[in-house]
Amino acid sequence: MVQKLTPRSVDDSTWYTDVVQAAELADYSPVRGCMVIRPYGYAIWESMQQYLDQRFKAGGHQPAYFPLFIPQSFIQKEAEHIEGFAPQLAVVTHGGGEKLEEPLIVRPTSETIINAMYAKWIRSYRDLPILYYQWCNVVRWEMRTRLFLRTTEFLWHEGHTAHATADEAMKEVMAILDIYRELAQNEMAMPVIPGRKSDSEKFAGADATWTIEAMMGNKWALQAGTSHFLGQHFAKVFNIQFLDESNQLQMVWQTSWAVTTRLVGALVMVHGDDQGLRLPPRMAPIQVVLVPIWKTEEERCQVMAVAERVRAELGQHVRLKVDDRDDLSPGFKFNDWEMRGVPLRIELGPKDVQNNQAVLARRDMPARQNKCFVSLDALLSEVRKLLDDIQRNLYAQALRFRDENTFHPGNLEELTDAVGKGFARAYWCGSAECENRMKETTRATIRCVPMDQEKEPGHCVICGQAASEKAIFARSF
Amino acid sequence: MVQKLTPRSVDDSTWYTDVVQAAELADYSPVRGCMVIRPYGYAIWESMQQYLDQRFKAGGHQPAYFPLFIPQSFIQKEAEHIEGFAPQLAVVTHGGGEKLEEPLIVRPTSETIINAMYAKWIRSYRDLPILYYQWCNVVRWEMRTRLFLRTTEFLWHEGHTAHATADEAMKEVMAILDIYRELAQNEMAMPVIPGRKSDSEKFAGADATWTIEAMMGNKWALQAGTSHFLGQHFAKVFNIQFLDESNQLQMVWQTSWAVTTRLVGALVMVHGDDQGLRLPPRMAPIQVVLVPIWKTEEERCQVMAVAERVRAELGQHVRLKVDDRDDLSPGFKFNDWEMRGVPLRIELGPKDVQNNQAVLARRDMPARQNKCFVSLDALLSEVRKLLDDIQRNLYAQALRFRDENTFHPGNLEELTDAVGKGFARAYWCGSAECENRMKETTRATIRCVPMDQEKEPGHCVICGQAASEKAIFARSF
Numbered sequence: 010m011v012q013k014l015t016p017r018s019v020d021d022s023t024w025y026t027d028v029v030q031a032a033e034l035a036d037y038s039p040v041r042g043c044m045v046i047r048p049y050g051y052a053i054w055e056s057m058q059q060y061l062d063q064r065f066k067a068g069g070h071q072p073a074y075f076p077l078f079i080p081q082s083f084i085q086k087e088a089e090h091i092e093g094f095a096p097q098l099a100v101v102t103h104g105g106g107e108k109l110e111e112p113l114i115v116r117p118t119s120e121t122i123i124n125a126m127y128a129k130w131i132r133s134y135r136d137l138p139i140l141y142y143q144w145c146n147v148v149r150w151e152m153r154t155r156l157f158l159r160t161t162e163f164l165w166h167e168g169h170t171a172h173a174t175a176d177e178a179m180k181e182v183m184a185i186l187d188i189y190r191e192l193a194q195n196e197m198a199m200p201v202i203p204g205r206k207s208d209s210e211k212f213a214g215a216d217a218t219w220t221i222e223a224m225m226g227n228k229w230a231l232q233a234g235t236s237h238f239l240g241q242h243f244a245k246v247f248n249i250q251f252l253d254e255s256n257q258l259q260m261v262w263q264t265s266w267a268v269t270t271r272l273v274g275a276l277v278m279v280h281g282d283d284q285g286l287r288l289p290p291r292m293a294p295i296q297v298v299l300v301p302i303w304k305t306e307e308e309r310c311q312v313m314a315v316a317e318r319v320r321a322e323l324g325q326h327v328r329l330k331v332d333d334r335d336d337l338s339p340g341f342k343f344n345d346w347e348m349r350g351v352p353l354r355i356e357l358g359p360k361d362v363q364n365n366q367a368v369l370a371r372r373d374m375p376a377r378q379n380k381c382f383v384s385l386d387a388l389l390s391e392v393r394k395l396l397d398d399i400q401r402n403l404y405a406q407a408l409r410f411r412d413e414n415t416f417h418p419g420n421l422e423e424l425t426d427a428v429g430k431g432f433a434r435a436y437w438c439g440s441a442e443c444e445n446r447m448k449e450t451t452r453a454t455i456r457c458v459p460m461d462q463e464k465e466p467g468h469c470v471i472c473g474q475a476a477s478e479k480a481i482f483a484r485s486f
Numbered sequence: 487m488v489q490k491l492t493p494r495s496v497d498d499s500t501w502y503t504d505v506v507q508a509a510e511l512a513d514y515s516p517v518r519g520c521m522v523i524r525p526y527g528y529a530i531w532e533s534m535q536q537y538l539d540q541r542f543k544a545g546g547h548q549p550a551y552f553p554l555f556i557p558q559s560f561i562q563k564e565a566e567h568i569e570g571f572a573p574q575l576a577v578v579t580h581g582g583g584e585k586l587e588e589p590l591i592v593r594p595t596s597e598t599i600i601n602a603m604y605a606k607w608i609r610s611y612r613d614l615p616i617l618y619y620q621w622c623n624v625v626r627w628e629m630r631t632r633l634f635l636r637t638t639e640f641l642w643h644e645g646h647t648a649h650a651t652a653d654e655a656m657k658e659v660m661a662i663l664d665i666y667r668e669l670a671q672n673e674m675a676m677p678v679i680p681g682r683k684s685d686s687e688k689f690a691g692a693d694a695t696w697t698i699e700a701m702m703g704n705k706w707a708l709q710a711g712t713s714h715f716l717g718q719h720f721a722k723v724f725n726i727q728f729l730d731e732s733n734q735l736q737m738v739w740q741t742s743w744a745v746t747t748r749l750v751g752a753l754v755m756v757h758g759d760d761q762g763l764r765l766p767p768r769m770a771p772i773q774v775v776l777v778p779i780w781k782t783e784e785e786r787c788q789v790m791a792v793a794e795r796v797r798a799e800l801g802q803h804v805r806l807k808v809d810d811r812d813d814l815s816p817g818f819k820f821n822d823w824e825m826r827g828v829p830l831r832i833e834l835g836p837k838d839v840q841n842n843q844a845v846l847a848r849r850d851m852p853a854r855q856n857k858c859f860v861s862l863d864a865l866l867s868e869v870r871k872l873l874d875d876i877q878r879n880l881y882a883q884a885l886r887f888r889d890e891n892t893f894h895p896g897n898l899e900e901l902t903d904a905v906g907k908g909f910a911r912a913y914w915c916g917s918a919e920c921e922n923r924m925k926e927t928t929r930a931t932i933r934c935v936p937m938d939q940e941k942e943p944g945h946c947v948i949c950g951q952a953a954s955e956k957a958i959f960a961r962s963f
Binding site for chain 1: 513515516517520521522523524525528529531532548549550551552553554555556557560572573574575576577578579580581582583589590592599602603606607612618622623625627628629638639641813
């Protein structure tokens with residue numbers, strides 16, 4: 010059913026919740042903080058999974074599966090790790106009708122349980138690298154939740170690798186970050202800024218964290234994927250050693266990395282408009298919807314005969330839905346599929362059939378500019394061309410939006426103003442003092458120090474001291 | 487590494503645990519009752535997933551995702567359901583550092599949480615049928631565990647459907663059971679007996695349960711998949727109603743169904759031998775392994791050049807591994823890949839290269855009968871033919887084994903003897919009294935009442951009264 014959406018311009022946050030539910034991506038569950046992912050939302054997640062899974066495997070990574078439960082003592086072994094995760098843990102205290110001797114933690118992330126196994130399996134340099142990942146659910150207790158973006162339980166993959174050298178581990182961190190960047194930009198049509206997290210924002214237990222940061226429609230930042238260089242933190246705690254080629258005992262170097270179902274929320278926030286979702290063709294569960302139009306039974310027969318031919322032919326090449334529901338008007342269907350973000354609509358009426366043509370309507374363009382006639386003989390090639398163009402155009406629109414809302418403040422006052430309006434890109438001296446002062450003054454954080462920047466000398470936007478790198482400052486989800 | 491396996495003939499149970507670990511299918515974790523599925527084992531599970539996922543989607547089913555946690559009050563709503571699952575529950579009592587007002591159950595199965603959502607979503611006959619399933623983890627506390635076959639946490643899919651009529655729901659139960667049968671027989675090369683569970687063995691909360699039952703190598707039965715007709719049990723408890731075409735309020739009819747990672751264990755138990763795994767080609771992560779053989783560096787170059795050509799050509803059509811490790815002997819590699827169950831081995835030495843040939847060795851035949859020479863020009867067609875033949879032969883071997891170990895007792899004494907040696911197929915009057923008496927006398931259970939049987943009058947093997955159906959009696963995992 011088409012529901013009345015709160016316009017984005019009126020209230021972005023309510024619009025988001027409205028559209029996620031109206032488009033049947035997800036729903037609230039009776040369990041506090043946990044969502045239900047409905048088939049349409051899950052299909053988007055499956056698109057992301059398929060892309061990533063194929064990329065991971067092409068790079069020699071292997072899927073595996075590790076336990077949901079982690080003994081409390083394990084998760085406490087690495088000091089920074091437990092400090093970071095302690096407030097968010099869900100604890101199983103009873104099993105099979107009895108109180109457990111040691112409580113079990115529902116995994117918030119699996120470094121500890123996985124590295125306990127790596128210590129058992131790794132003996133020699135011949136066992137390295139280990140490049141495993143798993144698709145699973147994790148639980149982090151959240152006070153304020155939001156469908157997809159912040160939920161107590163969410164789905165993700167987590168990669169965990171072990172290498173003979175720090176250099177090789179760093180290459181892995183960067184290779185994965187690049188896969189995430191390509192998922193975001195090429196598949197999701199979502200521009201991202203790859204960069205390094207500040208120490209205060211890095212993963213609990215990592216030497217350093219790299220991230221891709223995206224601007225959402227409300228001009229806030231969203232961390233869309235992270236790749237961690239763990240150094241030897243967990244190797245030391247779990248004693249993961251190997252004999253190198255000279256028969257010397259060495260400790261492994263490690264990485265971990267993840268993206269989550271929050272990416273489905275990102276897709277909504279980056280591209281959506283007052284009418285609802287706008288899905289990039291590569292991610293869309295339905296790329297093209299055909300709406301047949303008729304008044305009389307005779308017209309219905311004529312139109313549906315052609316619609317069935319299109320279904321049989323075009324349906325082999327694109328994800329096509331023929332909306333032949335007979336209890337709803339074409340206008341209702343137009344609105345419904347627009348709200349659900351289907352990139353391209355084919356309208357087919359009796360006159361079109363007579364003229365061997367159809368109307369194509371793009372979701373990425375304003376009404377009145379978005380329609381064209383196309384000969385049915387050229388339908389496949391035209392649909393393909395338009396889908397490619399829509400994919401490119403959504404990216405270009407999002408990039409333009411980010412550029413228009415990125416500012417270059419020169420002092421703290423300008424920075425405070427800038428992060429109220431969008432992203433601020435400015436010099437930062439790298440000190441935690443300046444970072445803290447900025448956080449106290451503004452409601453923003455340092456999202457990352459972009460990798461792609463000229464290393465020219467400048468002055469910290471906060472303290473005015475010498476600085477060599479710019480950072481992205483923004484409010485964030 | 488090749489490890490010494492306990493022979494099956496000496497101790498089937500130790501053999502099983504040895505081979506699962508030696509072949510790196512799975513390992514014990516530090517969490518009681520939970521296993522780690524290693525990449526080789528996970529790849530088999532992925533084969534099963536891909537097959538089923540494609541079948542489910544072809545039948546109009548849609549994947550979705552529901553919460554891991556179930557409020558305690560939900561799981562207690564259906565009386566039989568909670569009675570069945572109460573002893574096996576894992577309970578979360580604390581989250582985010584605080585004691586929860588209502589404890590959360592880690593899902594042992596998701597009827598209750600999913601049907602709570604269905605009650606919210608279903609309004610009209612136009613919303614039906616709902617055909618959803620999810621791939622996820624579930625937890626059932628187990629006292630005695632066994633890798634894959636019985637673990638506290640396991641992976642599965644669970645399907646949950648809602649229909650307008652009982653008849654349509656029953657058709658769904660049967661359609662799914664048939665998909666499970668075809669997975670077992672055609673993909674896993676595992677003969678199964680489809681049939682109905684007795685009331686004492688049915689799912690807690692179902693009107694009736696259908697199952698596929700397989701004979702393992704130790705002649706015990708394994709329940710390999712179940713499809714439940716839930717009737718209106720959950721519809722009544724969660725009040726799942728819809729307006730039918732005459733605008734009358736009706737209650738939905740439901741099904742649920744699942745297969746789990748225990749199928750990986752079944753694959754091991756059905757086909758394995760003293761040398762280790764024997765994997766049917768359709769399920770094998772590696773279908774063909776090429777072992778190059780050389781002594782001198784010159785020979786190595788000659789052989790590897792051909793091996794690379796085979797990799798490039800054959801590797802496009804079958805899942806091929808070229809074992810070019812230079813620190814291990816060919817004999818070691820032969821044993822290693824035999825232990826891991828690879829269906830077909832290509833041996834390639836300098837003389838073979840000269841003669842434009844290779845040796846093919848089948849895993850499904852005894853040594854000395856399993857080798858043949860083949861021209862390299864005919865390699866692809868020969869490999870395909872042999873893989874098909876191995877798939878068929880493994881099924882035929884398993885079927886012959888089951889037939890040889892299935893008995894037809896005429897009274898309780900013969901039945902007791904029969905279930906000590908294999909399956910017993912005998913008349914049962916259908917009474918719980920006889921079922922209980924049989925359980926007390928033997929260590930067997932009624933596995934199912936096979937669907938495929940002549941309905942001829944006979945006499946119950948336990949009480950001697952009139953009976954019209956035969957049942958399968960066996961010990962089971």
